[in-house]
Amino acid sequence: MLNDVQRPARARSAHDLVAHGIGQNIMQGRFPIGSTLPGDAELMELFGVSRTALREAMKTLAAKGLIESKTKVGTKVLDRNNWNMFDADIIEWHLEMGVDARFLGWLFEIRQMLEPLACATAAVRRTEEQLKEMHRALQAMYQCESSRQGFTKADLAFHQAILEASGNPFLQSIGSVIGAALATSFTISSPVSSDERFREVMRQHQAVFDGILQANPAAASEAMSDLILQAAERVQIKHVESSLANVQIHAFTGVE
Amino acid sequence: MLNDVQRPARARSAHDLVAHGIGQNIMQGRFPIGSTLPGDAELMELFGVSRTALREAMKTLAAKGLIESKTKVGTKVLDRNNWNMFDADIIEWHLEMGVDARFLGWLFEIRQMLEPLACATAAVRRTEEQLKEMHRALQAMYQCESSRQGFTKADLAFHQAILEASGNPFLQSIGSVIGAALATSFTISSPVSSDERFREVMRQHQAVFDGILQANPAAASEAMSDLILQAAERVQIKHVESSLANVQIHAFTGVE
């Protein structure tokens, strides 16, 4: 069983590996929802770790809402709506078992719900320092046309700066969601693959920044909405073959 | 120090108490962001638990993004934007240190961003069974005019049924956010306090349900938006109104 679990890139701590292993097995349905996990002893042997490391992994998973342990009754896999989907690890584990068009659709749907309005609030609340931060990230994107990795990093920084400027801590904590979306998108369809596409992407980002700079919430919101919509389309085009529930982004956020 | 930590209602496990204690101290700024927590030995003495229990608590907090441990350097309190604000415990710990108007404002702001659009998608995707579930919850609300606790429970069930029907797992996992908002709102201003208010609240919920029932995403979305706005006003949050005043939400959900 463990052989099928995708290896994490770098060596990590024991409990981290175990959490990763169990988490991924839950995502893949090998530990089905509602089922009871093997007991401590069996899992210890399975992963070749001590009780301490195993239990720490369990606590990590429990903290993310994946499992619940009760004395005598065992450890059960909780229902999906207990899972904290805004957790970076959970999203990562999801994506590691293969990029699913539906999952990407949900990801973009959430972005479409939150980011345009985050831009709107940022346009009203942003400080000078936050504007500078956005500008720095934007400049970094301009300069990273050649480096896919550098571009992704700068792109994420730009979006995070906006979230930061929104002033809402809930929005500020969804960086992992956006990061996952960006990273995955770029593996499918890089925005720096062609010069034309690069300029289009930059134009959109510039529009978002300008809207926030000019304290124009409506413009900023609309620009971000366009940006996300196109990003989603770029990804979904590559996935037409998975005809099953090809979730379109239906939500448009407009202005009066 | 520990005396100031609000006691949880019911007795819980040792590591749970420790996680709660440290978590709350972080929220209150007694363990400031960026600072290094006391070492294992000191914390063990402070909370009167073994290393095992302490470390499990640490892993719980680390899983929620509150802290990060590194060998030799110690355990540091991470920056706010690493915290997973959609975690039920984190919200709870926030609220336990006293209801903060700003925090409530942020809570309602997020609801205003997500729930109307969740209604819109639910209006398109909902199954018959999900409609029945919403109806059940709605009926329970009608019948719980006398019981504040029962009403809150039914109210939450109604909102969760909508999230469920949206089909998006990210939305499905924000039940804790809504739950916290509802519970806190009701301690401030109960919707069943007067007959008049009760009828108004029920009218709004009925409008949301009708919109979803009739597969009318625009109507459902708007009804939910109204509902949340009024709920925010009841707890005297001017925040939401002002920040979203410039950008109206108009969700159109079209089917191809």
Add this chain to the structure above:
DNA sequence: ATTAGTATTATAGTATGATTTATAGGCTGG
């Protein structure tokens, strides 16, 4: 026969000490 209470027992929870590993900071040699 049904119910209420009690004993059993499997399993998670907790405690403790020993051991290993990682790294900041100092030390040595170039």
Add this chain to the structure above:
DNA sequence: CCAGCCTATAAATCATACTATAATACTAAT
């Protein structure tokens, strides 16, 4: 002055023993 090698320290891990809890089975009283 720098690079690479020690060393001290605190976290990470292991191993084992013990405790608390609750599901199950069993017993006894009605």
